Amino acid sequence: MxxxxxxxxxxxxxxxxxxxxxxxxxxxxxxxxxxxxxxxxxxxxxxxxxxxxxxxxxxxxxxxxxxxxxxxxxxxxxxxxxxxxxxxxxxxxxxxxxxxxxxxxxxxxxxxxxxxxxxxxxxxxxxxxxxxxxxxxxxxxxxxxxxxxxxxxxxxxxxxxxxxxxxxxxxxxxxxxxxxxxxxxxxxxxxxxxxEGRINRSDRRRDAAPRGLAVSAAASFPGCSCNRIVDQPLPSRVIFGSEMLWVGDGEPIREEAVALAMGDLDMLPLDASQLAPGSIVADVITHETKLLICVVR
Known part of the structure; x- marks a missing residue:
């Protein structure tokens, strides 16, 4: 064969x-x-x-x-x-x-x-x-x-x-x-x-990504409002689950939420109110970036 x-x-x-x-x-x-x-x-x-x-x-x-x-x-x-x-x-x-x-x-x-x-x-x-x-x-x-x-x-x-x-x-x-x-x-x-190929992995290193995310960025994402800032080293994947937000392989945030990320990532042109359970929100490969967690209304 x-x-x-x-x-x-x-x-x-x-x-x-x-x-x-x-x-x-x-x-x-x-x-x-x-x-x-x-x-x-x-x-x-x-x-x-x-x-x-x-x-x-x-x-x-x-x-x-x-x-x-x-x-x-x-x-x-x-x-x-x-x-x-x-x-x-x-x-x-x-x-x-x-x-x-x-x-x-x-x-x-x-x-x-x-x-x-x-x-x-x-x-x-x-x-x-x-x-x-x-x-x-x-x-x-x-x-x-x-x-x-x-x-x-x-x-x-x-x-x-x-x-x-x-x-x-x-x-x-x-x-x-x-x-x-x-x-x-x-x-x-x-x-x-x-x-399904809906989780992407980048070969680019993101170690030098700027820290922090402006709260005003949420304004361009209909259906979102500021909830809290996560300021810690983060693993590499953000996935919107049916009842929780999984930030990489850490603890789930047990609320319907969506994560936005900056750095050298492009902001995703999405309407958070239209996200279906299981939607991929972002692929974040960085060690220092902050995430702004936004609740879906």
Missing amino acids: ALTEELIDRLAIRDLLENWTVWHDAADWERLSTVWHEGGRMITTWFQGTGDEFVRVSRERFNGGVRILHFLGGSSIDIAGDRAIAQTRMRISQRAKVESVVCDVVCTGRFYDFLERAERWGFVLRQPIYEKDRIDPVDPTATLKLDWTRLMSFPEGYRHLAYLQLGMGYSVKADMPGLTGPEVDALYIKGAHLA
């Missing part, structure tokens, strides 16, 4: 997915650092940040005795030009003491990956979906007693993993996507837009 361009892309993407797993679990940090594009992000229960930061923190914790292992299953890959979404079955395994008993936690789910090709395929965002988990004492004769209230404070898909990680002193994110629910629905919206 002839190797078509699409098949070559699929093989390259699957190779990337497998390399991440083997290099991470084998502590091959130098090669693991090559799988993200610049500014690419990793979101897990215990970490949210750039790929470079993830490698650094993972190395530190590995050297401190932490062991988090992965096993991959099948993949479904949707390619749209130089963009792709890959969903891959996976299991996460972590061993540690829980309430003084050495335990294994196994979590089953999917990696939901945003990928782009810029000379090579690389991660823009790696986001696990946590579907279910369980905890087992390594010694089958040991008795494990958990704090039920603490256990049930986390979503079903990773509550035992969260319990273990809290006991290790981790700060655990409490709203990761599961098999169903608004978090995974929002993730699917983001994936659909990337697959």
Whole structure:
């Protein structure tokens, strides 16, 4: 069978997915650092940040005795030009003491990956979906007693993993996507837009973009009124979801809103009152730009 361009892309993407797993679990940090594009992000229960930061923190914790292992299953890959979404079955395994008993936690789910090709395929965002988990004492004769209230404070898909990680002193994110629910629905919206080519990635660096956005700029966007200023380093994507505004991969702003951005970006000629749920508002690749958040009337 002839190797078509699409098949070559699929093989390259699957190779990337497998390399991440083997290099991470084998502590091959130098090669693991090559799988993200610049500014690419990793979101897990215990970490949210750039790929470079993830490698650094993972190395530190590995050297401190932490062991988090992965096993991959099948993949479904949707390619749209130089963009792709890959969903891959996976299991996460972590061993540690829980309430003084050495335990294994196994979590089953999917990696939901945003990928782009810029000379090579690389991660823009790696986001696990946590579907279910369980905890087992390594010694089958040991008795494990958990704090039920603490256990049930986390979503079903990773509550035992969260319990273990809290006991290790981790700060655990409490709203990761599961098999169903608004978090995974929002993730699917983001994936659909990337697959449709409605999320754009610029090769231009925006580090030198002017800081701030004049409030008067909102006047040229019918249906908007000033709501608040976000003044912090921002990730790269702004997506208007069905019930919330996702600023990159951070926390959603839980109100119907639209973000406008300046810098060396062109202001979008849109009427905010006409935005449909799921509309892409802007593609912001910068580290210093302020966003003006405007409520849609």
